[in-house]
Amino acid sequence: MASLSYAAALDSALAEEMRRDPRVFTMSTSPPPALLAELGPRRVKRMPISESTMTGIAVGSAGCGFRPVVHWGSVTFAFMAFDQVVNQACKIRYMFGGQRDFPIVFRASYGNGTRSAAQHSQTGYALYAHLAGLKVVLPSGAADARGLLKSAIRDNNPVVCFEPSRIAPLEEDVAEDEGLVPIGVAAVKRPGTDITIVALGYMLYPALAAADELAADGVSVEVIDPRTLVPLDVELIRASVRKTGRLIVVDESAPTCSMAAEIAASIAEDWQTCRGLRAPVRRVTMPAVPVPFSPPLEDFVLPDQARIAGTIRELLGYASPQP
Amino acid sequence: MTDASAAPELSALEPDLCIEMYRQMVLIRHFEELALKLRLDDRIHGVVHPYSGQEAIAVGVCANLRITDRIVSNHRGHGHCIAKGADINRMMAELFGRRDGYCKGKGGSMHIADFDVGMLGANGIVGAGLPITAGAGVAAQLEGSDAVAVGFFGDGATGEGPFHESLNIAALMQLPVVWVCENNQYAAGTPVGVGLAASNVADLAAGYGMPGVIVDGNDVLAVFAATRQAVQRARAGQGPTLLECKTWRRHQHAVRDVIPPDPRPPELIAHWEARDPIPGFERHLTQRGILTTEQMADIGLSIDQDLVDAVAFADASPYPAPEEALEDVFAL
Secondary structure, X not given: OEEEEHHHHHHHHHHHHHHHOOOEEEEEOOOOHHHHHHHOOOOEEEOOOOHHHHHHHHHHHHHOOXXXXXXXXXXXXXXXXXXXXXXXXXXXXXXXXXXXXXXXXXXXXXXXXXXXXXXXOOOXXXXXXXXXXXXXXXXXXXXXXXXXXXXXXXXOOOEEEEEEHHHOOOEEEEOOOOOOXXXXXXXXXXXXXXXXXXXXHHHHHHHHHHHHHHHOOOOOEEEEEOOEEEOXXXXXXXXXXXXXXXXXXEEOOOOOOOHHHHHHHHHXXXXXXXXXXXXXXXXXXXXXXXXXXXXXXXXXXXXXXXHHHHHHHHHHOOOOXXX | OXXXXXXXXXXXXXXXXXXXXXXXXXHHHHHHHHHHHHHHOOOOOOOEOOOOOOHHHHHHHHOOOOOXXXXXXXXXXXXHHHHOOOOHHHHHHHXXXXXXXXXXXXXXXXXXXEHHHOEOOOOXXXXXXXXXXXXXXXXXXXXXXXXXXXXXXXXXXXXXXXHHXXXXXXXXXXXXXXXXXXXXXXXXXXXXXXXXXXXXXXXXXHHOOOOEEEEEOOXXXXXXXXXXXXXXXXXXXXXXXEEEEEOOOOOOOOEOOOOOOOOOOXXXXXXXXXXXXXXXXXXXXXXXXXXXXHHHHHHHHHHHHHHHHXXXXXXXXXXXXXXXXXXXXXXX
């Protein structure tokens, strides 16, 4: 076991996969120096600021048998490349009848909570989760980051790996074995019986803190980390909500068409699960505003422990429906 | 910038190669005229973007390519597909939306592809094929092969950001790419001069660090010669070339259930119809004694029979089962 930061875990995962498979190569506007020094500029490519063409190069080279890893940097720069994702990477295997596979990994960070202001601070993952033909992962800690990035690189499909900037310095024990985390499998990060919280990305931390706070009042909170957004581990989430009868989804995104909305819908449409609800489903999200710069403004819009704890108490206050 | 229309050694070009190029041009022309008719007769659905008139470019370029070279095409992709060596039966079945089509009916006219012959797909997004072409060039570099990647696009693609990005990146990375701009003077209804500030597409090349060549796109031998030089450069690791092939499309940009009125001026239409690449090549072939008029007619009849067979093949192929719509999104 070694203690690694989230950022270091991602670096080591990428390096290991590149050593393991010579077909993996990366493109970035700022290549990681250690990786570049070890593997050279042929496989660790420094690109001009052309996200669209960088993404299209990934599509074209993947179709010719290579396994590109594209560093978009902040997800916000990836929007320049949206056509190459929506119309190319997502659709190309399907519309050509499965003639070739397109094993591509896109890596995207987002700056919520780092005072990076509007353009560098939306999560963006709902936009990509909506696209048929794309897988989306969102690791919340170093161990999951390592395991999911490795799985993403080995997956024969386009995968977007979201990496919240706030998590980058957080350290965790990471196993020295391969440590693959399967795509599509959620994790119960804290078992409980009274209420289920599904927390996305960095939101895991204030959710766990709120759970600790409520434990002092005798409330047992179950916290689930989906880890993969697409394909979502709906069954694990539904099983938890059948057990607890209450659901909060914490998502530091704007609410409309968010992952929080998707998770809520996946409960509402399953009769075996929603028939047992003891309170309405609550989404704890940002308001529908761009992320502001000034610290008190940004702190106000981002979900935090206090809002989550308050929402838990609110849901506990609902009377159970009469049978 | 050089003008590649005069290349003396072309007069000695292999007769067999000339005959094959002629056959392919006629096949493309007849295939496209048939596709147009099938669409107007409602036997195929969706939209057709006929390549008629531009045959010299697809054929003259692809005659320089091996099966291991790659091409990326655009919405007007049938001609490139045929010239790269695709099977017209499977192409026709794809237009008919049948299971034996190249894409199992999932793609249709605008998404024809045959990766096994290096045809990486017709692409319906103007300009999107250039980054993908660059990707095929990167693949060739990583392979360590001398394969080249050819990107076909029209004058309209010069409006898109990725066109400019891709040229720049291809030069920076010295990618083994040939950029083939088929300037047919119109981007849908917009004349090229209204969409592009430069006088010629090839004028942009120097700004992006590569040679730019203006080519008579209706002279298959000129296209062949210019492409041969560009392909040799690419294979030798000397980087990309931009070929601007001046041409003309005989039909409208796109056809669904009726042929729309032609917005182009009648004198321009007449000017270009007098420069149709097929009669032009026929004059060359008869002058050199490579083919007689009767032999050319026989080639046409043989092609027409092949196309009858292709339609029969397509018609006999079943539609995919509805549930197949759920397959092929993800690889295992």
